[in-house]
Amino acid sequence: MAKGEGAESGSAAGLLPTGILQAGERPVQVKVDPFSASIILFVGRAWDAITDPLVGFCISKSPWTRLGRLMPWIIFSTPLAIIAYFLIWFVPDFQQGQTLWYLLFYCLFETLVTCFHVPYSALTMFISTEQSERDSATAYRMTVEVLGTVLGTAIQGQIVGQAHTPCVQDANASTVALEGANRTQSATSLRETQNAYLLAAGVIASIYVICAVILTLGVREQREPYETQQAKPMPFFRGIRLVMSHGPYIKLIAGFLFTSLAFMLVEGNFALFCTYTLGFRNEFQNLLLAIMFSATVTIPIWQWFLTRFGKKMAVYIGISSAVPFLILVALMESNLIVTYVVAVAAGISVAAAFLLPWSMLPDVIDDFHLKQPHIHGTEPIFFSFYVFFTKFASGVSLGISTLSLDFTGYQTRGCSQPAPVKFTLKMLVTMAPIVLILIGLLLFKLYPIDEEKRRQNKKALQALREEASSSGCSDTDSTELARIL
Numbered sequence: 001m002a003k004g005e006g007a008e009s010g011s012a013a014g015l016l017p018t019g020i021l022q023a024g025e026r027p028v029q030v031k032v033d034p035f036s037a038s039i040i041l042f043v044g045r046a047w048d049a050i051t052d053p054l055v056g057f058c059i060s061k062s063p064w065t066r067l068g069r070l071m072p073w074i075i076f077s078t079p080l081a082i083i084a085y086f087l088i089w090f091v092p093d094f095q096q097g098q099t100l101w102y103l104l105f106y107c108l109f110e111t112l113v114t115c116f117h118v119p120y121s122a123l124t125m126f127i128s129t130e131q132s133e134r135d136s137a138t139a140y141r142m143t144v145e146v147l148g149t150v151l152g153t154a155i156q157g158q159i160v161g162q163a164h165t166p167c168v169q170d171a172n173a174s175t176v177a178l179e180g181a182n183r184t185q186s187a188t189s190l191r192e193t194q195n196a197y198l199l200a201a202g203v204i205a206s207i208y209v210i211c212a213v214i215l216t217l218g219v220r221e222q223r224e225p226y227e228t229q230q231a232k233p234m235p236f237f238r239g240i241r242l243v244m245s246h247g248p249y250i251k252l253i254a255g256f257l258f259t260s261l262a263f264m265l266v267e268g269n270f271a272l273f274c275t276y277t278l279g280f281r282n283e284f285q286n287l288l289l290a291i292m293f294s295a296t297v298t299i300p301i302w303q304w305f306l307t308r309f310g311k312k313m314a315v316y317i318g319i320s321s322a323v324p325f326l327i328l329v330a331l332m333e334s335n336l337i338v339t340y341v342v343a344v345a346a347g348i349s350v351a352a353a354f355l356l357p358w359s360m361l362p363d364v365i366d367d368f369h370l371k372q373p374h375i376h377g378t379e380p381i382f383f384s385f386y387v388f389f390t391k392f393a394s395g396v397s398l399g400i401s402t403l404s405l406d407f408t409g410y411q412t413r414g415c416s417q418p419a420p421v422k423f424t425l426k427m428l429v430t431m432a433p434i435v436l437i438l439i440g441l442l443l444f445k446l447y448p449i450d451e452e453k454r455r456q457n458k459k460a461l462q463a464l465r466e467e468a469s470s471s472g473c474s475d476t477d478s479t480e481l482a483r484i485l
Contacts, residue, residue, distance in 0.1 A: 048110035049391045056384025060377040068221030070119035078212040081112035082205045089201040122383040126221040139303035142355045150292040159200040251447045256357040258440030262433035264397035273425045276417045278334045294347025310451040318352025330430035
């Protein structure tokens, strides 16, 4: 239900692909000017990123209940998130204050989804104490998340796909033509478009409810045996300092940041690249579905690969496999069949980018618990900062793309674009991601937790659990045991 990616994507944490408030895609843009829409999107993204560590810290201080520590956040945020999501797509009758309306409910929705996504992601650490079971759960989670992205894209596209906005033939007169096109829309067609978006919101909200109910009824949190002794409340900044000073976590985030930025640049500019550079205006949605479907199918293959050959090896091979296909895209002419082949092959690397960083995070948390056995409840903080940096990469990708295209003379809704814009799109989809992928792989080389280290940590944690279960050792005993191991 949320993008890790991954996705995400964009969102990384919403129910739809990134850009749900982009100008020209929603009927409310008739009344909310593009500048206001940009402000809404920027403020909403910034607020969304800020709430990630705050929610993670609040969850870490939450007491255990009959439902667990994380599940209450998921249960109580779901109905409110659905209401806020539906109101994002609702067009109020009043014209004054519409910008404030959308800003309020967009920020509210992002906050509530964060209250769902952070504990949902952190559940990986609480459904089992076995590394192999956590890895398997991560693989299932990312497979369903990618499948959810495909489903959301298909539903949104099928329901509102008829609401096409005509392109502007004369790029130099695009502003005048845009105003004329808007004036020619009848009130009936506008109402039909608004109803289509509301219908899509209702369908996706229904899927949200079904998934939340399945999650609530089907998952039970497990508590670590050595966490039975309640630790003293940890101050906010001390928790951040402990998490962000853990070396393996910093190195994993650094590599993850660059590789995520690479794939987000491809994702964010893929539609424009297909439309203007390759000339496949009517095919980019199918190409995107081909990429995501390929990723969905190959995630289980990468799960098998990492269990057989190790996670670091899977990272090197999986993410680097995108480079040859990106080079091929940069060099090839407009050939639809070859483009589909490249799209399917690119989905294989997208699957690795979705799965592997999230699969490595539980190993980092286990390593932290061994070095800080007296510190409990930090799992949501680890996951919340992971989500934060995913959204940070999304914001950087959006900024780079917007500034680059604006500098080269991009014309909104133009039927064609100047040659510099086409070249810029090719660089944003090919060369820039290749450089970022190579930097990310170099940073992953510094990541210290290999398969041998994982086995050592597993044995040490098992010893801690057995000691805590048999004798109810105190925090001091656990610290000493971890030091000896």
